[in-house]
Amino acid sequence: MKPASLFLGKAVSVAAAVGAIIFGPGCAxxxxxxxxxxxxSVRPVIESNCVHCHGTNRFAHMPAFTDSxxxxxxxxxxxxxxxxxxxxxxxxxxxxxxDAHPTAMPPTGHAPSDADIEKLRAWISAGAPLPKxxxxxxxxxxxxxxxx
Ligand code: HEC
Numbered sequence: 396m397k398p399a400s401l402f403l404g405k406a407v408s409v410a411a412a413v414g415a416i417i418f419g420p421g422c423a424x425x426x427x428x429x430x431x432x433x434x435x436s437v438r439p440v441i442e443s444n445c446v447h448c449h450g451t452n453r454f455a456h457m458p459a460f461t462d463s464x465x466x467x468x469x470x471x472x473x474x475x476x477x478x479x480x481x482x483x484x485x486x487x488x489x490x491x492x493x494d495a496h497p498t499a500m501p502p503t504g505h506a507p508s509d510a511d512i513e514k515l516r517a518w519i520s521a522g523a524p525l526p527k528x529x530x531x532x533x534x535x536x537x538x539x540x541x542x543x
Contacts, residue, residue, distance in 0.1 A: 432521030
């Protein structure tokens, strides 16, 4: 082996080691989008579009999306989220209403994107699965949908 290629070989293995450190543990979370229909795929949609208003400081009559346990209490055959049936879920209806509809959510003409709506539809169609174990806290992401 010539000195130059020796050096190159070393540089490559150093780069691989650095890569393993930066992209190693936990990287799968970023490199692969969560499976369609999973809670992981729908969590950012709810955290970006709903939790600002439906968190701990909401009005008492508004459904709470404070954590996965609060969400669980909204899921059932006669509840906001009807597992397997987005077309029967009030939670889903109000998200796909036209902006001008008085009960559209978010209420201020900042409807979730089509991609986000599809994630919600897939999650409810899949039976609105939630992770087992300790409740997962839902926290607002980004600006409140009402802010400009
Ligand atoms: C800017 C604040 C705000 C955001 C963001 C928001 N909501 Fe609401 N939501 C409200 C308010 C206020 C009410 C109570 C409306 C009323 O009583 O007329 C409400 C009521 C609701 C209700 C029950 C009332 C009904 O219309 O039947 C559901 C379900 C709901 N929101 C779901 C959502 C979902 C899902 C999202 C995210 C896509 C969302 N909301 C985002 C403020 C918000």
